Amino acid sequence: MASRLEHVQSPYLRQHAGNPVDWFPWGREAFDEARRRAVPVLVSIGYSTCHWCHVMARESFADPETAADLAEGFVAIKVDREEHPEVDASYMAAASAFTPHLGWPLTVFTTPEGVPFYAGTYYPPAPRPPLPAFRDVLRAVREAWTNRRDEVDATASAITASLARSGDAAEKEGSVPSAGALVAAARSLAAQEDPDHGGFVNAPRPAPNTPKFPVATALGFLLSPLVRAAAPAESAAAARAMNAMAGSELRDPVEGGFFRYATRRDWGVPHYERMLTDNALLLDAATALGDHATAAGIASFLLEVLRRPSGGFGAAQDSESIIDGRRDEGGYYARDAAGRTGLEPPAVDGKVVTGWNGLAIGALARAGARWGEPHWIAAAEDAARTVLRDNRAPDAGSGIRALVRASLEGTPSAAAATLADYGQLARGLVALAVAGGAPEHAAAARELVDACFAEAPDGRPAVPGGGDPVLREGAMTVAAEATDGDQPSGLSAIAAACLDLWLLGAPEEYRRRAERIVAAHAPEALARPLAHGELLRVAAVLADEPRQLVVVTAEPAAPLVGAARRVDADVVAIVTPDAAAGLAAAGFSLFEGKTAAAAPVAYDCRAFVCRLPTTDPADLHRERVRSS
Known part of the structure; x- marks a missing residue:
């Protein structure tokens, strides 16, 4: 029997195409089959660079006896969490009712309607206390489904009700935080700094083997102009974190990229996968800090390792590779440049994720503009062109081609885009418009943002088309995520994109959209700043008087341009006279009347x-000057 996973647009699912397990991809077909057979569903969620996902695949999903157990009593679905983040978020929220130790692989058992009634993470092939064997779990679940169905249905109903309540309570009454409230949040965040090794922890001095993540979204809030000006001591925690990470094992000294996280609080013993999201956001942090060496290393990793032949950026690089004929986790990265010569590098997941590419486009555009690196901006241009061409759904007759979540080798995925995809890509396009002066990028960003508000009479953004159809039509409902962990949430990203457009002179409604989103989630964000860094960064821009600097010139090497690149402003746009005119004509009023004579002019x-316009570089060094 041919595998259903052979030709899907997910490298992770293709890794499982040769399993003896009769996998279904995520979709209605699997649940229809479960209803026909009246059996429960196993939903196994992971991603291609997940080490423990590989382990469970080798131990259990490659085992014919395990596959036979699954075939007899279940319908099995394999899900790429990077392709279907809404599915992952929904089932992760449900899994928290069964285990405090959440992660991947995520193993969820559901009714044929998709409602979970039991969940866990990795299960070994033989009992390993406190973990039961995976086949024992399958037998226990099947026994409960067959003989104690009332208990199973009651658990599923309780999970559904709990998720619905969490959705109802997701938004609270609030207002846009004041500058004082944001400074207090920055102080609360800085109080979580690890005093010995930098970064953030949940206790004054946790155990040495406490895992530690970069949490780049929190760094972005601490590096916002408002916090840097009003709370410089707290803002300095971001610089210490970046310096500590850049000088630790978390950063690959050969290829420049950062690993996902460290398993020790001194940033030692990394979890060796390298994600596009982390590196794009850390590139932004390095740019804000004026750390050219770290920024150049990250940019090199993006361009030399993650960039695909199409021009887009792959999702991640694996932690494992083949060394001396055996799979080895981290062995490639443990070697110096000479030691890597001749080795096959760990595989790159070539999936071009829409929003993640938006993060990389924006980071490369901002970094390229900051340091005058035109090839970084050109790479961002190539990625934008790829995503806008390949990551589109077919025209449904409305004339609008909605975004999809990802593409692989130029072929779009069937997975719907998320709100984060729209917001993150829009932000990247705005940054590219500012860096390269192309009005069409700003116009495309505005179209993406407007699409998310087109069917939102209450002012709440929503994914065009409603998002994942299986979740939408089933019993699983989870509120739009507002927390910023390893990347900006959908709500934070779309609020940030609205504000970016307003800063270029889009109508006041774009600012009001950002204000509504921030106000709805401000109480939770102020109480838990480490988990809401991007939302708080947007709030900090709203609470501050923006500084916008426009330099109109056809001379990229002019002294005025160099001075402008070092100015810490909310917008630093270095554009040609034609580009300024084009942006003004496209409806971005910041550029109206911005012209240049014989010499470059700064506004x-x-x-x-x-x-008054100036041609003197010294006039720009009055406020908010970045470190050089």
């Missing part, structure tokens, strides 16, 4: 009120 603006 230094506060909240759209501009000082």
